[in-house]
Amino acid sequence: MSSEESRAGKAARIRAILDAEGEAVAANARHLNDRRYEAIDELGAERYEELRETVRGIKEDAIDRLPELLATVEAAVEDNGGEVYVADDAADATDYIESVCAGLDAESVVKSKSMTTEEIGVNEALEEAGVAVHETDLGELVIQLADETPSHLIGPGFHKSREEIARLFNERFDPEEPLETADELTAFARDYLADRIDEADVGMTGANFVVAETGTIALVTNEGNARKVIESTNHHVAVTGIEKLLPTLESLRPFVELIGRTATGQSAAIYNTLVSGPVNSPPVPFGDPDAERTFHLVLIDNGRRAMREDPDLRETLYCIRCGACNNSCANFQSVGGHAFGGETYTGGIGTGWEAGVHDLESAGGMNDFCTGCSRCEPACPVKIDIPWLNTVVRDRVNRGADPGEFDFLVEGLVPDDEHGGIDRQKRFFGNFPTLPSRERSWSRCSASTPAVTCRHSAARRSSSGSRHAGPSHPGSRSGRPSSIPTPTRTT
Amino acid sequence: MSSGRSAPTTDEVARYAERAAAAGIETTRTPREEATAAIGAACRGETVATVLPFDVDLPAGATVDPTTAHLEAADTGVTAGTLAVAEYGTVVVTPTTRKEGSVSLLPERHVAVVRASDVVADMLAGFDRLGEAFAAGRNDAVLVTGPSATADMGELVEGVHGPAEMHVVIVGSEP
Numbered sequence: 001m002s003s004e005e006s007r008a009g010k011a012a013r014i015r016a017i018l019d020a021e022g023e024a025v026a027a028n029a030r031h032l033n034d035r036r037y038e039a040i041d042e043l044g045a046e047r048y049e050e051l052r053e054t055v056r057g058i059k060e061d062a063i064d065r066l067p068e069l070l071a072t073v074e075a076a077v078e079d080n081g082g083e084v085y086v087a088d089d090a091a092d093a094t095d096y097i098e099s100v101c102a103g104l105d106a107e108s109v110v111k112s113k114s115m116t117t118e119e120i121g122v123n124e125a126l127e128e129a130g131v132a133v134h135e136t137d138l139g140e141l142v143i144q145l146a147d148e149t150p151s152h153l154i155g156p157g158f159h160k161s162r163e164e165i166a167r168l169f170n171e172r173f174d175p176e177e178p179l180e181t182a183d184e185l186t187a188f189a190r191d192y193l194a195d196r197i198d199e200a201d202v203g204m205t206g207a208n209f210v211v212a213e214t215g216t217i218a219l220v221t222n223e224g225n226a227r228k229v230i231e232s233t234n235h236h237v238a239v240t241g242i243e244k245l246l247p248t249l250e251s252l253r254p255f256v257e258l259i260g261r262t263a264t265g266q267s268a269a270i271y272n273t274l275v276s277g278p279v280n281s282p283p284v285p286f287g288d289p290d291a292e293r294t295f296h297l298v299l300i301d302n303g304r305r306a307m308r309e310d311p312d313l314r315e316t317l318y319c320i321r322c323g324a325c326n327n328s329c330a331n332f333q334s335v336g337g338h339a340f341g342g343e344t345y346t347g348g349i350g351t352g353w354e355a356g357v358h359d360l361e362s363a364g365g366m367n368d369f370c371t372g373c374s375r376c377e378p379a380c381p382v383k384i385d386i387p388w389l390n391t392v393v394r395d396r397v398n399r400g401a402d403p404g405e406f407d408f409l410v411e412g413l414v415p416d417d418e419h420g421g422i423d424r425q426k427r428f429f430g431n432f433p434t435l436p437s438r439e440r441s442w443s444r445c446s447a448s449t450p451a452v453t454c455r456h457s458a459a460r461r462s463s464s465g466s467r468h469a470g471p472s473h474p475g476s477r478s479g480r481p482s483s484i485p486t487p488t489r490t491t
Numbered sequence: 492m493s494s495g496r497s498a499p500t501t502d503e504v505a506r507y508a509e510r511a512a513a514a515g516i517e518t519t520r521t522p523r524e525e526a527t528a529a530i531g532a533a534c535r536g537e538t539v540a541t542v543l544p545f546d547v548d549l550p551a552g553a554t555v556d557p558t559t560a561h562l563e564a565a566d567t568g569v570t571a572g573t574l575a576v577a578e579y580g581t582v583v584v585t586p587t588t589r590k591e592g593s594v595s596l597l598p599e600r601h602v603a604v605v606r607a608s609d610v611v612a613d614m615l616a617g618f619d620r621l622g623e624a625f626a627a628g629r630n631d632a633v634l635v636t637g638p639s640a641t642a643d644m645g646e647l648v649e650g651v652h653g654p655a656e657m658h659v660v661i662v663g664s665e666p
């Protein structure tokens with residue numbers, strides 16, 4: 001992006017987004033941050049850290065054992081009467097989903113929110129095949145009606161104010177009485193969607209977690225739409241990434257305790273729905289009690305197996321997509337996801353996802369917004385070093401396709417492995433916590449990170465020394481990103 | 492009551508009530524003999540219900556095994572809660588062929604009936620119980636922690652695709 005767009009052009013584009021979306025984004029992000037701090041306070045800093053350690057360990061282990069877990073889940077889902085399809089890429093996945101819909105003569109599909117289906121473009125593929133697709137998450141419905149893309153991992157319509165939504169609904173549906181309040185808009189959307197759900201042949205959901213051992217998917221929602229979609233259709237297609245696999249039901253427990261807190265600042269999300277194969281609750285409207293029910297679990301690779309082999313990007317696969325890194329980001333709070341860009345994923349961990357499932361260009365554009373301030377890292381329930389991922393991507397973009405091309409020219413001539421990819425300004429901010437304490441007494445780490453302590457500055461202080469004079473980054477390992485085989489932690 | 496499991500302390504049920512309130516769920520505690528009346532008192536308007544998998548009678552006015560029309564006309568749906576987690580105020584609905592799935596989800600108000608012996612202290616204990624149920628083949632479960640809600644329309648609104656009001660009746664515990 002930066003290579004094709006002039007700096008002035010980019011600045012003008014960001015200003016336009018700021019004007020149009022900045023206010024709604026700022027209000028939503030700050031509200032979610034406040035709620036997150038409260039929900040973590042409620043748990044207590046110690047329990048929170050314990051849970052983070054636990055889920056981090058579970059994810060590291062699960063990604064390590066991914067091939068084994070894939071085999072386990074296939075067998076378990078089949079035992080439960082469902083089917084698993086592992087799709088290599090987006091086209092493979094959408095072809096399969098289209099063929100399932102065609103096999104059922106499906107005319108319409110109702111969906112609950114899923115970023116993975118955005119990633120593979122399932123709505124467009126189905127619509128081209130003549131199947132109507134209706135989003136049932138209200139935020140996702142707004143985005144579908146506005147023909148826009150989600151601007152946040154969990155709040156697709158994060159950038160929209162109530163007034164804008166009311167305008168959109170009134171234009172689109174022309175109700176007898178113009179809709180105005182959030183209550184009116186919600187009631188209208190619920191009734192509109194109830195009819196779509198009744199008519200639908202297929203219910204499509206994502207899956208926040210997949211329990212390999214029992215062949216169970218876990219869906220985390222507040223609206224109740226995922227369950228409603230499943231309750232109301234005979235055929236359920238669940239689409240998610242292969243990285244969502246967890247070994248056992250017990251290993252799901254700490255995620256249930258964390259995801260509501262970091263996503264929306266709730267102790268627990270309102271609906272944690274566990275589904276293992278075709279459900280046996282009669283679909284509404286109640287029809288033939290003996291009608292066949294089917295369950296298809298589509299697990300998508302689309303770059304993920306390669307990310308697993310990539311020592312730097314691998315950590316991205318631990319992400320549970322709670323959006324806390326977006327909300328905590330000082331720049332995201334002002335401009336929102338549309339300014340950050342990215343084909344599907346945006347802001348915070350969006351860099352890692354885009355680099356893995358799309359390409360460096362898509363990841364690199366949003367990378368410019370990362371100042372390396374590291375506010376996101378303590379917000380992440382899985383302890384992902386997101387600033388480091390930004391550094392890695394920045395480095396790869398800057399070095400281009402052949403990172404080592406000119407290294408031979410300077411080999412042996414420099415005292416340290418100078419980090420060619422990071423400019424001085426970014427390095428300065430990246431090393432900010434290493435400055436003498438008087439200079440940084442107003443630092444974010446000393447005052448403005450509620451509920452969590454910034455382990456970067458602590459680690460830095462205790463280990464400050466010459467290695468930080470070289471290429472570095474808060475929370476990072478020194479040296480060139482791609483030369484570090486496995487991520488190591490400072491604490 | 493499940494074999495070999497000690498009844499929860501009164502404290503645990505009290506803790507459940509407190510945490511449920513924080514999640515926007517009303518609760519009633521009732522001795523077994525008065526359970527049917529307590530369930531009735533928690534219902535509003537037209538009521539549909541599913542048979543409870545334990546020895547508690549449903550109020551006479553409730554329509555058991557509802558048709559689509561009953562369900563659509565209902566103000567309240569009554570189901571069992573198979574498990575409750577005190578620390579979170581969570582109640583678990585287990586959908587079966589008896590229609591717990593839709594009865595708990597579609598009417599404006601959901602009343603869940605939980606035995607005091609099915610109230611556990613925390614998620615750890617809750618997942619132990621879920622694990623037992625899964626092993627026994629009941630591997631479909633909804634952990635519900637409050638009325639359905641959204642903030643997608645610019646402000647928090649309760650009652651979206653699920654109920655706007657929730658009430659849990661805990662049977663076998665003195666108020």
Ligand code: SF4
Nearest residue numbers: 319320322323325380
């Ligand atoms: S990187 Fe961490 S904070 Fe960001 S969405 Fe993923 S899990 Fe949440």
